[in-house]
Amino acid sequence: MNKQRRNVLKTCSGAALMSLLAAAGIIAPGIALAEWNKAAFDAKSMADTLKALGAGTPADSKDVQVTGPDIAENGAVVPVGVSSTLPNVTMVAILIEKNPNALAASFTLPEGTEANVQTRVKMGQTSNVYALVKSDGKFFMATKEIKVTLGGCGG
Amino acid sequence: MATNPMKIRATNKDGVTEVKVLVSHEMETGQRKDASGAIVPAWFITELTAKHNDRLVLAGELGTAVSKNPYLAFRFKGGAKGDKISVSWKDNKGESRTDEAAIA
Numbered sequence: 001m002n003k004q005r006r007n008v009l010k011t012c013s014g015a016a017l018m019s020l021l022a023a024a025g026i027i028a029p030g031i032a033l034a035e036w037n038k039a040a041f042d043a044k045s046m047a048d049t050l051k052a053l054g055a056g057t058p059a060d061s062k063d064v065q066v067t068g069p070d071i072a073e074n075g076a077v078v079p080v081g082v083s084s085t086l087p088n089v090t091m092v093a094i095l096i097e098k099n100p101n102a103l104a105a106s107f108t109l110p111e112g113t114e115a116n117v118q119t120r121v122k123m124g125q126t127s128n129v130y131a132l133v134k135s136d137g138k139f140f141m142a143t144k145e146i147k148v149t150l151g152g153c154g155g
Numbered sequence: 156m157a158t159n160p161m162k163i164r165a166t167n168k169d170g171v172t173e174v175k176v177l178v179s180h181e182m183e184t185g186q187r188k189d190a191s192g193a194i195v196p197a198w199f200i201t202e203l204t205a206k207h208n209d210r211l212v213l214a215g216e217l218g219t220a221v222s223k224n225p226y227l228a229f230r231f232k233g234g235a236k237g238d239k240i241s242v243s244w245k246d247n248k249g250e251s252r253t254d255e256a257a258i259a
Contacts, residue, residue: 036202076222109229118228119226
């Protein structure tokens, strides 16, 4: 493992320096562009997470769908999907209300990528799962309750 | 630390490419305790990007709530048989990996 590279990544947080590194081919450019939103992932409650994402209070929308099981037997692996028919979707995020940190994942979708993302998440307990979608600069949300019979956090 | 390769499957149908990725990663939350009661430190993927040839098609930020050995599926318009799909991830320890696959 290249220790020096780690230190470089740790000590430089400036975007300019990161892009310089990217240009030099030290780190993959795509990764350098996205800066992990620590505030959003550290936020505990739904409201704080939405604030950290800059989403304010999203409107409920019928054009956003959360897919997943009604009952998940194993909270460690819950298949969850987000899809939307709204135009110009640039971002989708999955939030789990009762997890220690609400935000599970967020995805930036460049033009041409469909608003249809599936993944698997961990759920500590039965909770509402929210799909947050940014369309034309506005945020929309949909909810689905997923019951968990065996939690996925702890053990 | 050695990282294991991702499984990437990309298929094109009617002009839309569906990409499925299975990443091999512990995704430790930092909330679990080991047998002696010490907290297992968090170790998880923070960023994941996917490219079609050299065009970015997905940029994801993941939290600890994503399952162990994360699975991800998404679709984008365009892409043709034989085109290159590359997926890269980076974790909170600074580890990273890139794997490639061709659209089938």
